[in-house]
Amino acid sequence: MEVNSVLVTGANRGLGLEFVKQFLSLPNSPKHVFAGCRNPDKAEAFLPLLRSAASRGGCLSVTNAAIINISTGVASITENDSGGGYPYRTSKAALNMITKNLSVDLKKDNILVAAVHPGWLKTDMGGTRATMETDEMARKLIDLMATFQSEDYTGKLYHFSGRVMPF
Template sequence: MDPRLRLCGRWQKSTRTSSPSSVWVRDASDLRSIRRATQRVGAALPPGGLNLLINNAAVLPRGGLQTTSPEDMQSALHTNVLGPANIIKEFLPLLRAAVRAGGRAGMSCRQAAVVNISAFLGSFPSIEETYDFLPAISYRMSKAALNMLTLCASTELKRDGILVAALHPGWVRTDMGTQEADIDARESVEGMLDVVFSLNEKDTGTFLNYKGKVIGW
C-alpha cells in the first residue's frame, strides 16, 4: 500500500468509523451542511486539528454561451466556488489548530494546507486549445473563480502558516471526464499524492497539474 494512503487508515481508526469513508457534507453548496460537517469532523479528530483540507466537489455543465442557462451558471458557481470558499472559512479554526499543534517552520500538508481541485479549463491560456472541443462556459468561469479564490486565500492565510494551492487532476476517465479521457483515476490520484505531499511554502498560491507542473492562470 502507498504509505501515504495509510493516513486514511489512521483517520478511520482515530474517528472510530467502521466504513472506509463517511459522507459528512452532502451538499457542498449548502452552508448548513458544511457547518454540520465542521462540527462532526472537529468532534471526531484527535487533538491537533486538521492538517489537510481538499475541496473536490464540482459540477460540469457542458454548454457554450448560447446554450447555457442561468440555472447552469448558478449551479456551477455555487458548487464549484461558493462551496469551497465556505468550506475553507468554516474549517479554518481546525486548520489553525493544526498549525499551533505542529510547531514546525514552513508550510506543508503535514502542518496545515488547503488544496482546491481546479481544472485546466479554468486557465485563460487553455481557451484556444480546448474551447471547440468542450465549451463548458459555466464550468470554465467557476474554475477561473476558484483559482482566484486560491490566490486570495493563499495571500490571506499565509500569515497563519496555512498553505493554499490549486491542483489540476488531469483529464481523467470518470463519469465527468468520460471514457475518452487521457488517464485513469489511479494515475491521477497517485500523481496528485506525489504533488500534495511535496508542497511547501514556495508552492502556496500556485496552480499545478497532477505531475507538479505549473499551469498559467
Template sequence: MKSVLIIGANRGLGLGIVKFLTKLRKAEIVFATCRNVSEELANVSKEHKNLHILNLDVTDATKYEEVVSQISAATGDGGLNLLINNAGVSTKFTKINLVKAEQLLENFTVNTIAPIMLTKALLPLLIRASEANSDKPVGVERAAVVNTSSILGSIANNDQGGFYPYRCSKAALNAATKSMSVEFKDKKILATAIHPGWVRTDMGGKNAPLDVETSIRELFNTLEKLGEKDSGKFLQYDGKELPW
C-alpha cells in the same frame, strides 16, 4: 497527515482519494462528505474504521457548521491538517448561443462559492492544526487547503472557447485560491489549486487518458513535496505549474 477532509467523495476522484488515503494509511483520520453514500464508499468505511462519512450537500451552507462541529469533536486540539475541496459539476461543451443562466449559476454555486464558504467555515480548524504542528514546515502535514481546479480554468490556455459555466467557475476558484494564499501566509497555511488531469470518471468521460489511480498517486506525490513557496500556485497533478 493526522486528518484529511475530502469534500465530494461519493464517486470519481473523491472516492479515489478516500481509497488511496485509507489503503496506504496516509492519514490517521479521513473525513469524506457526500450527499448520498454510494455502496462503494460504504464498503470502504466498513474496512477502515478511521474513515468518517459526513452527510453534506455543498449547496446548503446552513449545514457547514454541523460538519465543522463533527470534525472538531473527532480531532480535538489537533485541528484539520488538509482540506480538499473536490466537489464539482460540469456542463457539456457549450457555445455562447446555447449557454443558459441556470448553468452558470449551478457551476458557480458548486465550483466556486462552496469551496470559498467551506474554507471560511473550516478555517478555525486549519489554524488549530497549523499551531499544533508548528514544528513542521508549511505544507500538507501542517495545514493546507487544496482546491480541485481544471486546465479549463486557465485563461491563457483557452484556445477552444465554449464551456462558459465550467471555465468561468474554475477561473474564479483559481482567483480565490490566490487570495487564500495571501491571507493564510501569516497563519502558515498552504493554499493551492490543483488540476488532477483529464481523468476517466463520470465527469471526465470514457475518452480521458488518465485513470483515477494514476492521477491520485501522482497528485499526492506532488502534494507531499509542496512548501511555502508553492502556496498560491496553479499546478497540474504531476507538479507542472500551469498558466493562469
C-alpha cells in the same frame, strides 16, 4: 506523506471518492479522513481546525496545514485557445481566484493553499474517452502534494506532472 487529518470534498464519486480510498490505504494513513459531499444544509467549518493544526509550528507545508483545490487547466485564462465550456471554465477560474486569495489571507496563519489540475479523467463527467483512471491520478496527486513542503508552493496551480500552470 505523513499527515494527521485530511478533508476531501466531493467524496461521493470520481476523483474525490478515489482520494478517500487512497488516503485510507496509505502505509501511514491520516488519523482522520473527513469525506464531504454536496449538502449545503450541513456544511463542515474547517478553518478553525486548520488554524489549530498550523499553530503547532513547522513550516508552511502540506504536512502542517493545507487546502488543496482540484482545478483544471481549462480554467487558465492565459492558456485558453479553444474557447467554449463557459460554466465549467468560469467556475474553476473562480476557484483559482479563491485559491490565490486564500493563499494570501492564510499565509499569516501558516496554512498552505494551492490548486491542482488532474487532467482528463474517466469519471461520470470526463466520460469513457478520457485519458486516465481516477486511481492512477489520485496516486500521482498525492505524491505531488507530498512535495508541497515550503511557502514556495502556496498560491499556485499545479499540473499533475508538477509543472506550475498560469491562472
